[in-house]
Amino acid sequence: MKTDRSHDLFTRAQSLMPGGVNSPVRAFKSVGGEPFFVQRAEGPYLFDADGNRYIDYVGSWGPMIVGHNHPKVLEAVIETARNGLSFGTPNPLEVTMAETITRLIPSCEMVRMVNSGTEATLSAIRLARGTTGRSRIVKFEGCYHGHGDSFLVKAGSGALTFGVPTSPGVPKALADLTLTLPYNDFDAATQLFDECGGDIACLIVEPVVGNANCLPPREGYLQHLRALCTKHGALLIFDEVMTGFRVALGGAQARYGVTPDLSTFGKVIGGGMPVGAYGGRRELMQQVAPSGPIYQAGTLSGNPVAMAAGLAMLELIQAPGFHDALEAKTNALCDGLEAAAREAGVAFTTQRVGGMFGLFFSAEKVDTYAQAMACDSAAFNHFFHAMLERGVYLAPSAFEAGFMSGAHDDAAIAATIEAARAAFRAI
Numbered sequence: 001m002k003t004d005r006s007h008d009l010f011t012r013a014q015s016l017m018p019g020g021v022n023s024p025v026r027a028f029k030s031v032g033g034e035p036f037f038v039q040r041a042e043g044p045y046l047f048d049a050d051g052n053r054y055i056d057y058v059g060s061w062g063p064m065i066v067g068h069n070h071p072k073v074l075e076a077v078i079e080t081a082r083n084g085l086s087f088g089t090p091n092p093l094e095v096t097m098a099e100t101i102t103r104l105i106p107s108c109e110m111v112r113m114v115n116s117g118t119e120a121t122l123s124a125i126r127l128a129r130g131t132t133g134r135s136r137i138v139k140f141e142g143c144y145h146g147h148g149d150s151f152l153v154k155a156g157s158g159a160l161t162f163g164v165p166t167s168p169g170v171p172k173a174l175a176d177l178t179l180t181l182p183y184n185d186f187d188a189a190t191q192l193f194d195e196c197g198g199d200i201a202c203l204i205v206e207p208v209v210g211n212a213n214c215l216p217p218r219e220g221y222l223q224h225l226r227a228l229c230t231k232h233g234a235l236l237i238f239d240e241v242m243t244g245f246r247v248a249l250g251g252a253q254a255r256y257g258v259t260p261d262l263s264t265f266g267k268v269i270g271g272g273m274p275v276g277a278y279g280g281r282r283e284l285m286q287q288v289a290p291s292g293p294i295y296q297a298g299t300l301s302g303n304p305v306a307m308a309a310g311l312a313m314l315e316l317i318q319a320p321g322f323h324d325a326l327e328a329k330t331n332a333l334c335d336g337l338e339a340a341a342r343e344a345g346v347a348f349t350t351q352r353v354g355g356m357f358g359l360f361f362s363a364e365k366v367d368t369y370a371q372a373m374a375c376d377s378a379a380f381n382h383f384f385h386a387m388l389e390r391g392v393y394l395a396p397s398a399f400e401a402g403f404m405s406g407a408h409d410d411a412a413i414a415a416t417i418e419a420a421r422a423a424f425r426a427i
């Protein structure tokens with residue numbers, strides 16, 4: 001495989017941007033080697049600067065649920081851009097977007113558009129703190145909610161000890177307010193709320209953890225979190241930046257039948273443009289400026305071109321049977337990968353939820369962060385490169401979920417499984 005142009009670009013990029021990238025995971029630090037630079041994308045494929053083609057299971061980290069460069073999304077963007085790129089006034093597409101989100105996600109009676117998932121989550125916890133008058137928040141080990149200061153925190157020596165910043169620059173005083181729990185552990189959550197439930201503004205969770213590979217909730221776990229929050233007067237926030245519109249049309253809250261107080265979105269709702277949103281019950285959302293005192297704003301929020309892309313994408317995924325077909329594709333891929341691993345005698349298993357999946361180099365099913373961390377990440381890294389050489393792009397980290405799209409046809413999935421047969425033998 002020729003990689004001269006990507007290598008050249010990466011060399012130039014490294015002297016100009018930290019690590020040569022604008023977002024860390026793109027740099028391949030976790031899997032080793034150098035990233036490839038993409039020039040063009042179409043359907044399930046990426047094409048790099050050297051002309052190599054890859055079957056893509058990253059999908060721009062989630063947004064590209066109908067495949068790359070879908071003609072309907074492209075057309076909506078071009079048509080809307082003809083009228084101007086940004087007005088700084090309200091525009092009609094924001095209203096259509098709010099109507100669409102509130103219709104598809106009934107727990108969101110009102111919504112505020114922002115520009116990224118990070119903005120959505122940090123705005124949601126400000127709203128939770130502002131409406132409850134409490135300062136502490138609870139998150140889970142292995143969940144990622146963007147790069148807001150309150151989230152770049154790991155557990156101290158026990159759940160009830162003060163949080164520890166995971167990045168220089170996060171004030172210790174702020175990290176102290178973030179409590180961290182192990183995901184899928186019922187008792188740890190009960191104990192934490194019993195001890196300090198009255199101080200907790202909100203619990204934020206990825207209802208299916210997509211940032212520690214792919215960990216579905218144990219039966220009744222999200223219901224348990226709902227009950228604890230209700231009992232102790234804390235808000236339950238579902239961070240559906242990844243799961244929203246992907247694990248079901250109505251997101252994880254529809255799939256598991258649990259109603260959060262607030263939800264955050266990103267990725268799919270932007271159709272590939274920089275968009276996020278948060279929403280929830282009317283009386284909570286009415287506390288946001290300018291109708292309420294809790295401040296949050298954005299020069300480009302509700303941008304017409306971004307709204308047009310997102311609306312076109314949301315229109316496409318409302319086609320009858322879209323999510324059933326997506327889930328069938330995910331299952332076909334994961335079943336095929338598991339069979340290929342068995343043939344090669346490699347300890348390997350998968351998790352799948354709708355259009356997202358996790359690959360684990362482990363003999364056992366994995367549904368906790370500790371189990372995910374115990375998987376053979378060196379084997380994953382070998383597998384990643386063996387697949388890349390064969391034209392298949394998986395997430396460049398053993399701890400990131402994979403994403404299926406509606407554009408992955410039988411041929412692309414069969415070619416992926418064929419590549420995996422050889423890759424499993426090679427590692």
Ligand code: PLP
Binds near residue numbers: 144145276
């Ligand atoms: N929340 C979750 C669950 C995410 O997966 C991500 C990003 O991957 C974010 C929040 C942050 O979104 P963004 O990268 O758009 O800021």
